[in-house]
Amino acid sequence: MTVVSIRKVGDPVLRRVADPVTTFDAELRALVRDLNETLAQSRGAGLAAPQIGVGLRVFAINPDLPGNDARLDHLINPVLEFPDEQEQDGPEGCLSIPGIYLDTKRRLNVAAKGYTEHGDPVQVVGAGLLARCIQHETDHLDGVLFIDRQDEAGRERLMATLREAAWFDAQVKVSPHG
Template identity: 80%
Template sequence: MTVLSIRKVGDPVLRQVAEPVTVFDAELRRLVADLNQTLAGANGAGLAAPQVGVSLRVFAINPNLPGNDRKLDHLINPGLEFPDEEEQSGPEGCLSIPGVFLDTKRRMNVVARGLTKHGDPVQVVGDGLMARCIQHETDHLDGVLFIDHQDGEGQERILATLREASWGSRVKVSPH
C-alpha cells in the first residue's frame, strides 16, 4: 500500500468524468488499498480515484462513518438513488480543497449500488453524514466539486479566494 499525493482544485483530472471500471484485477485491488491508505493518512471521510490522478469510477470511504453498517470501505461504479425528497444542509470540506468548509445542501438519504474490488454487487443505504459522503465522492467521479453546489455569488467568492492560493491558479466554474 502507498500513500498517494492528493490533487488540488485546479488540476484538470478533477473536472473529468471518470471511466467505468471494467477489469477487476490486482491493479484495481492495489488502487483500492492505496486509496484507503491515503484516506487514513489524510483523516478524511472519503477519497475518489480522480483525487489521486486516476480517472476511474472508484472511491474509498471511511468505514467508521455513521450509517455505514456494513463497514464497507470502497465502492466501484456507483449508481445513486434517493428514496425521498428530504434534504440536509451542513458543513462540507474536501481533501482537494484544503481548509475550505462550506454549508452544502445534499439529500439526507441515499441508496448506492455498485461493485466491490472483486466485482461483487453491493448496496449501501446511508443517511446523514454517510449519505453526504457518498454523494460528495460520486460527484468527484462526475467531475463535480462541492463548491459547485454553492449559489452563484458564493461560488464566485470561493473561486476568487482559491485563485489566490498557490495551488488554485487554474480554478474555473464547473460546466456541470
C-alpha cells in the first residue's frame, strides 16, 4: 500500500469528469488500497481517485462514518438516487482544499449503487454525514468541487481564504459541471 499525495484545488485533474471503470483487476485493487491508505493517513471522510491524479470513477470512504452499517470503504462507478427531497445544510471540507470548511447544502438521504473492487454489485443507503460524503466524493468524479455548491458570497469567502493559504498558488474557476 502507498500513501499518495493529494492534488490541491487548481490542479486540472480535479475538474475533469472521471472515466468509468471497465476492468476489475489487480491494478484497480491497488488503486483502492492506495485510496484507503491515503484516506486513513489524512484522517478524512472520503477521497476520490481524481484527488490522487487518477481519472477513474472510484472513491474511498471512511467505514466508520455514522450510518455506514455495511462498513463499505470504497465504491466504484457510483450511481446516486435520492429517496426524498429532504436537504441538510452543514459544514463541509475537502482534502483538496485543506483547512477550509463551509456550510454546504446537500440531500439528507442517498442510495448509492456501484461495485466493489472485485466487480460485485453493492448498494449503500445513507443519511446525514454518510450521505454528505457519498455526494461529495461523487461530485469529485464529475469534476465538481464543493466550491461549486456555494452561493456567490460563499465562493467569495472561500477564494479570499484560499488566496491567503500558504499552499495555494493556482487559478480557481467554478466548474461548468456544477
